[in-house]
Amino acid sequence: MPVLAEVPAERRELAARVRELVEEIVHTDAPAADLLTAAEWIAGATALLRTARRDRPMLLAHDGGYQVSMHSPVEGPGNPLAPPMTGLVAADGEMRATAVLSGAYEGPPGRVHGGWVAALLDHAVGRAVACAGLPAMTVSLTVDYRRGTPYGVPLTVRARFTGSEGRRVFATGEIVADGEVTAEASAILVAIRGLPASTQDG
Numbered sequence: 001m002p003v004l005a006e007v008p009a010e011r012r013e014l015a016a017r018v019r020e021l022v023e024e025i026v027h028t029d030a031p032a033a034d035l036l037t038a039a040e041w042i043a044g045a046t047a048l049l050r051t052a053r054r055d056r057p058m059l060l061a062h063d064g065g066y067q068v069s070m071h072s073p074v075e076g077p078g079n080p081l082a083p084p085m086t087g088l089v090a091a092d093g094e095m096r097a098t099a100v101l102s103g104a105y106e107g108p109p110g111r112v113h114g115g116w117v118a119a120l121l122d123h124a125v126g127r128a129v130a131c132a133g134l135p136a137m138t139v140s141l142t143v144d145y146r147r148g149t150p151y152g153v154p155l156t157v158r159a160r161f162t163g164s165e166g167r168r169v170f171a172t173g174e175i176v177a178d179g180e181v182t183a184e185a186s187a188i189l190v191a192i193r194g195l196p197a198s199t200q201d202g
């Protein structure tokens with residue numbers, strides 16, 4: 001898999017514009033004719049991109065010193081599905097980042113969909129154990145939804161490696177909004193054999 005020195009600015013830009021588009025699509029009250037016009041413009045942009053299609057979606061890049069897939073659906077700066085994530089620090093078995101999810105992620109009224117809450121936590125525990133030197137895949141994730149996770153405000157996502165037994169690796173994590181824990185996770189992961197060392201840097 002190709003590893004780029006950094007996430008290309010034009011990939012960040014394109015994904016950021018599409019994120020805005022998705023947010024406006026779920027909030028707009030524009031008249032039907034405008035919706036159809038917008039759909040046509042978007043189809044034009046899609047056709048342009050399709051002229052140079054790559055088979056595999058994933059590309060790795062260095063971002064703030066960490067090797068990440070720029071197309072990760074959770075933190076990939078080049079994937080518009082990923083909410084913008086800032087201040088990501090992952091070192092010594094602990095990770096921390098701030099994410100702001102838009103209304104496009106709504107589940108219960110005014111709250112982030114629980115599946116997305118779980119996705120953030122799944123990703124966070126994966127990152128935490130990777131930066132402990134144990135890249136692993138989640139085989140069990142228990143999420144306790146303590147209160148609704150709001151959208152449109154900064155969410156602190158944290159996770160930490162807590163130990164290992166054979167190939168099993170353990171981690172916990174939580175999401176904090178406005179100083180309150182909204183969801184907590186406890187995870188079991190299984191260490192992946194034969195992953196190149198270069199992908200273990202958080």
Ligand SMILES: CCCCC/C=C\C/C=C\C/C=C\C/C=C\CCCC(=O)SCCNC(=O)CCNC(=O)[C@H](O)C(C)(C)COP(=O)(O)OP(=O)(O)OC[C@H]1O[C@@H](n2cnc3c(N)ncnc32)[C@H](O)[C@@H]1OP(=O)(O)O
Pocket residue numbers: 122123124126127130135136137138139140165166167168188190192199200201202
């Ligand atoms: C291509 C690899 C990508 C890995 C990415 C990870 C890190 C990369 C590094 C940096 C990137 C940074 C951040 C990335 C963050 C997230 C990336 C997204 C990752 C995910 O999005 S991830 C969520 C979805 N995840 C799956 O898609 C896993 C599906 N799964 C499997 O693919 C198999 O399950 C596999 C291969 C994992 C293991 O299979 P296997 O055959 O090699 O191993 P086996 O079954 O023998 O289990 C071994 C030991 O785990 C115990 N064990 C198993 N299952 C258990 C359970 N449920 N509860 C308690 N213990 C369990 C057994 O009891 C045994 O324990 P013991 O060794 O003590 O006997």
